[in-house]
Amino acid sequence: MPESPPQIDVLTPPGRGAVAVISCTGDVAILDSSASSSPLCVARDGYPFANHAINRITFARWGAEHPEDVVVCRTSEHAFEIHCHGGRAAVERIRADLAGVIEDASTRKGSPIDERQRLLAAAWDAVSRATTLRTADLLLHQAEVAWPRALQASGRCEPAEGATFSADHPQADAPPSPEWRAQTLEWVEFGRHLTEPWTVALVGKPNAGKSSLMNALAGFQRSIVNPTPGTTRDAVTLDVAFDGWPVRLVDTAGLRDSTDELEAAGIERARGVIASADLVLHVFDATEPQPEFVEHAIPVANKIDLLPEFTWSARTATVSALTGAGIDQLIEAIVAHLIPHEPPRGLAIPIAPEHLTHLNPET
Numbered sequence: 001m002p003e004s005p006p007q008i009d010v011l012t013p014p015g016r017g018a019v020a021v022i023s024c025t026g027d028v029a030i031l032d033s034s035a036s037s038s039p040l041c042v043a044r045d046g047y048p049f050a051n052h053a054i055n056r057i058t059f060a061r062w063g064a065e066h067p068e069d070v071v072v073c074r075t076s077e078h079a080f081e082i083h084c085h086g087g088r089a090a091v092e093r094i095r096a097d098l099a100g101v102i103e104d105a106s107t108r109k110g111s112p113i114d115e116r117q118r119l120l121a122a123a124w125d126a127v128s129r130a131t132t133l134r135t136a137d138l139l140l141h142q143a144e145v146a147w148p149r150a151l152q153a154s155g156r157c158e159p160a161e162g163a164t165f166s167a168d169h170p171q172a173d174a175p176p177s178p179e180w181r182a183q184t185l186e187w188v189e190f191g192r193h194l195t196e197p198w199t200v201a202l203v204g205k206p207n208a209g210k211s212s213l214m215n216a217l218a219g220f221q222r223s224i225v226n227p228t229p230g231t232t233r234d235a236v237t238l239d240v241a242f243d244g245w246p247v248r249l250v251d252t253a254g255l256r257d258s259t260d261e262l263e264a265a266g267i268e269r270a271r272g273v274i275a276s277a278d279l280v281l282h283v284f285d286a287t288e289p290q291p292e293f294v295e296h297a298i299p300v301a302n303k304i305d306l307l308p309e310f311t312w313s314a315r316t317a318t319v320s321a322l323t324g325a326g327i328d329q330l331i332e333a334i335v336a337h338l339i340p341h342e343p344p345r346g347l348a349i350p351i352a353p354e355h356l357t358h359l360n361p362e363t
């Protein structure tokens with residue numbers, strides 16, 4: 001059975017933090033070696049990491065160019081941790097550098113990381129980027145069951161004549177089967193959103209109650225609410241979970257012709273948000289005439305608490321951001337719109353860019 005390649009995991013949760021912790025299975029000596037002239041990381045005490053005691057922390061500098069202060073700790077003979085600045089760029093740099101030396105070392109050892117190992121590592125990496133329990137469960141199923149199975153099935157691992165079949169010796173460069181490819185490519189967007197939230201933009205005229213609605217959907221005051229039209233000047237985002245699905249709400253500046261330079265810039269930004277959102281909620285004041293709706297948007301009649309009675313078309317959501325009436329139904333409508341179906345359990349779907357490249361080698 002071939003050795004499994006070292007696994008890199010970010011242990012700190014996704015999002016901003018002061019410090020991030022990256023764990024890596026494998027020998028810490030990998031930090032001392034490098035295919036290029038300088039080692040990946042140098043301990044402040046000058047000793048190679050391989051000489052350091054287990055569970056002792058060591059201050060170190062990461063990288064020769066723009067070095068970064070890190071703390072390295074061997075946690076066992078075959079694992080170590082790197083504690084670094086919690087910003088996304090620092091984490092990504094260390095992860096990429098580590099992946100690079102692991103790949104170099106495997107190639108030098110004459111056991112290059114094959115396609116199957118790379119695809120499985122990418123799936124596990126996606127698991128570590130889950131932001132909700134629901135997506136974590138789906139991603140775990142992908143990494144633990146669906147992808148390993150897909151890489152054994154569909155003719156990918158047909159043993160050569162006379163050879164014994166082994167799941168650990170797949171035919172690394174065999175193309176994905178056309179049946180699986182056709183089925184799984186339907187789930188590209190769904191798979192992407194398991195690690196990146198769906199975006200829902202709230203747009204509409206000034207004072208319609210977009211910021212109030214964002215706060216009502218979130219359950220707390222995120223966006224400034226004011227009777228003065230033109231209060232929100234720039235897009236305000238908030239990450240929430242609806243029914244366990246990660247959703248990024250984007251509150252925008254009210255859409256109107258404005259001579260105010262700052263407000264006009266905000267409105268321009270709002271149009272950009274509309275173009276890139278997965279779903280648009282077009283919020284309007286229910287006491288005012290119904291506007292012409294943004295294409296593909298869900299119309300949302302707000303302030304229904306001010307109306308004794310109302311009749312809107314079935315596709316219009318009716319809410320009061322003030323009293324909370326209709327908010328739960330609106331959340332249900334948002335979820336039904338964003339996630340009308342889920343892939344069948346067991347089907348391996350693309351959850352990392354590496355999976356897409358594997359399925360579409362020409363791109």
Ligand SMILES: Nc1nc2c(ncn2[C@@H]2O[C@H](COP(=O)(O)OP(=O)(O)OP(=O)(O)O)[C@@H](O)[C@H]2O)c(=O)[nH]1
Binds near residue numbers: 208224302304322
């Ligand atoms: N009665 C009632 N008032 C509401 C409701 N929602 C918002 N308002 C009021 O309407 C006014 C405008 O609300 P905002 O949430 O700031 O409106 P907006 O659409 O974000 O406005 P801009 O940022 O200026 O584009 C505030 O005075 C809110 O208190 C509602 O459901 N019922």
Ligand SMILES: [Mg+2]
Binds near residue numbers: 210212224252
């Ligand atoms: Mg606002």
